[in-house]
Amino acid sequence: MRTRADGTTEIGVGLISVGWMGQLHSRAYANLKYAYPDLGLAPRLVHAADPAPARTDEAVRVLGYERASADYHDVLNDPDVDVVSICAPNFLHSEIGIAAARAGKHFWIEKPVGRGEHETRAVADAAKEAGVVTSIGFNYRHAPAIEYLRELVAEGRLGRITNVRGQMFADYSADPRGALSWRFVRGLAGNGVLGDLMGHLVDLVQYTLGPIGEVSAVTSTVYAERPELPMGTGTHFALIENGDMKPVENEDYAGMLVRVADGAPAAHAVGTLEASRVSVGPRASYGIEVYGTGGSAHWDFERMNELHLSGGLGAENQGYTRVMARPGMGDFNRFQPGAGTSMGYDDLKVIEAKKFLQAVLGREAINSNIQDALSAAQVVSAAERSAETRTWQSSTPVEGTTAAGA
Template sequence: MTDAPRDAREIGVGLISVGWMGRLHSRAYTNVPQVYPDLGLRPRLVQAADTAEAGRAYARDVLGYASTTADYHEVLANPEVEVVSICAPNFLHAEIGIAAAKAGKPFWIEKPVGRGEADTAAVRDAAIEAGVATTIGFNYRHPPAIQLARKLVDEGALGTITNVRGRFFGGFNADPNAPRAWRFVREQSGSGVLGDLMGHLVDLVHFLLGPIGAVTASTGTFIHERPGVPGSPDEGKLLPVENEDYANLLIRFDETALASTALGTLDASWIAVGPKAEYAIEIFGTNGSLRWNFERMNELELAVREADGSVGYRRLLADATFPEFSRFQPSAGTPMGYDDLKTIEANKFLLAATGRPSDTSNIHDALASAQVLTAAEESAASGQWVATPVIEGSTANIRTGGDAR
C-alpha cells in the first residue's frame, strides 16, 4: 500500500460530539489517506465541539483537533471546516443536521438520524434544499462479506429470493443496573432498540434486497426501571425506561425491490444475555442461501445447489476475492475490524462531499429506514400491517429492468 500522494489536497474536518462515534469518525479520517491514497485527500482535524470538557480535552490532546468549543455552531461557522461529522445523541441530530445543511457543509451523520421519521424528514428536506452531500453511519453495509453477499444476490446465485431472516441481538443493555442514559428517554432518543439496532438491520435489508413495502410488528420493554446516571441530579433514583428493549417485524417488499416477492422476519434486542454483537442475516433463495454474523465479520457462509443436486454450506473466509479486502490486508484470512468499516464509510463520504461518484448511503436511506421503524411502532400499537412507500433517492437494491429472477 502506498501513502497518499504528497500533493493530496487537505480537507478541513469538523466534529460535533466526541463520544464513541466521534472518536471513531476521527480515526477513520486519519486512516483514509493510507487506505485510499487514490482519494487524493488528506483530512485535517480542524475543530471539535462537545459540551463536556472531557470530550473537548480528548479531541485536543489525543485526536489532535486544532481547536475545540462547547458550541457546535462555531464548528459549522468555521470557514476552515469543509465537511462535518455529526455524532451527537439522537435528540440533537435534527437541529444539528439542519444547521449543517444551512451552513452548506456536507455531513456524515450517525444513525438514527434523530428521534424518528419526522426528525429525519426535516434533515432530508434541509439537505435537499442546500444541495449538500450526506452519508449515514450505516456501517453494516460495508463488511467485504456483505458486499460479496450483495454481489451474489445481484448475480442470481441464490435464485429467486424467498425469504430473509435478520436478528440484531446485543447484550449492551442487559444489565438492569446500567444507568438510565439518554438512550432510554423518549425525548432524547425516540424509540429504543428500534432506532438503535433495528434501524441498521432495516438498512441492511434495503441494501441487500430492496425497499421494504409493508411491515407488522410487536415490541416489548422488559427492564422497566433503571438507576439515574451517577453524578447527575438523578443519581440514587430509579427512573422509568420509556422505550422498547425488543422488537420483531414481519416484512413484505415493495414491487420494485430486487427481492420483490420475498417475505421476511427481523428482530432486534439490546438486552440479549449471551449474544454480544450478534448482528446476523440469512437470505434464502430457490437455488441457495447465505448467512453472515457480525461476530464473525470476515466470514460468509454460502450454500448453493450443485449440478449433481448436492448442497451444503461452505465457509468463505475473506481474502482478495472479497470486495475492498485487499485495501486493508495483503494476506488472506487476516481479519478486518469494526474501525475498518468506518474507514470505508469515510472514503465514500469524502468522495460524495467532493462531488465525485460514490456509492455512499445518504439521507434518503436514513428516511427509508426511519419510515419502517415508525410503521413498526404504529403496527405494534394497532396490530395492523402498515405500508411503507418507496423513498425517492434511496440506494435500496431495486430491480433494474424485467423480472430478472
C-alpha cells in the same frame, strides 16, 4: 478545500460530539491515508465541539483537532471546516443536521437521523434544499461479505429470493444494573431498539434485497427502570451499583414480519427481523440470512469476516461452506492482503469515511445518504404504528436511495 503541494486534496473536518462515535469518526478520517493512499484524500481535523470539557480536551489532546468548543455552532461557523461529522445523541440530530445544511457543510451523520421519521424528513429536506452531500452511519453495509452478498443477489446467483431472516441481538443492557443512558429516554432518543439497532438491520436488508414495503411488528420493554448515567460520561455499556433509578421510556425488543416491495431485486420476499438490547448470550449478533430458490447465505457481525454460503441444489454436498472475506470482496484488500486475516469494526468506518469524502468530491455513487436514512426511518415508523395498532403497515419506497435495484 484546497489542493496541497503534494497533489492531495485537503478537506477541513469538523466534529460535533466527541463520544464513542465522534472518536471513531476521527480515527476513520486519520486512517484514510493508510487505507486509500492513492485517492489523495487529506482530511484535516480542524474543530470539534462537545459541552463536556473532558471531551473537548480529548478532541485536541488525543484526537488531534486544532481547536475545540463547547458550542457546536462554532464548528458550523468555522470557515476552515468543509465537512462535519454529526455524532450527537439522537435528540440533537435534526437541529444540528438542519443547521449544518444551512451553513453549507456536507455532513456525515450517525443513525438514526433524529427521533423518528418526521425529524429525518426535516433533515432530508434541508440537505436537499442546500445541495449538500450526506452520509449515514450505516456501517454494517460496508462489510466485504455484505458487499459480496449484495452482488450475489443482484446477479441472481441465489436464484429468486424467497425469504430473509435477520437479527440485531446485543447485550449492552442485558444486566439490570446497565446504565440508563440517553438511549432509554424518549425525549432524547426517540424510540428504543427500533431506532438504535433495527434501523441498521432495515438498511442491511434494503441494501442487499431492496426496499421493504410492508411490516407487522411487536415490541416489548423488559426492564421498566434503570440507574441513571449523566450525559457526557461513560458509555451505554456502563454498569451502575446503587444508582438513582429512572424509568425506561422505550422498547428493549422489537420483532417484525416484513415483505420486500414490488420492483425490488427480491420483490415479494418475506421475512422476520428482530432486535434486542437485552439478549443474554449474543453479544453483538447482528446478521442476516438470505434464502433463494438457488441457494442461501448467512452473515453475522460477530464473525464479520465469514459468509456461510450454500452450494445450491446441484451441489454434490449440499449444506454450507464457510467462505472467508478475501481481496475482491468490497474493500477487503485495503486492509488485509489475504483471506483469513481479519478486518475489524473500525475498518468499516474507514470505508464509510472514504465513501463520504469521495461523494463530496463527486467521485462515489454508492454512498449511503439521507434518503437511505429516511427510508429506514419510514420502515421503523411503520413498525411502531403496527405495534400500537396490531395491524400491517406499509412504507412507500423513497427516491434517491442506494437500496438494491435503486
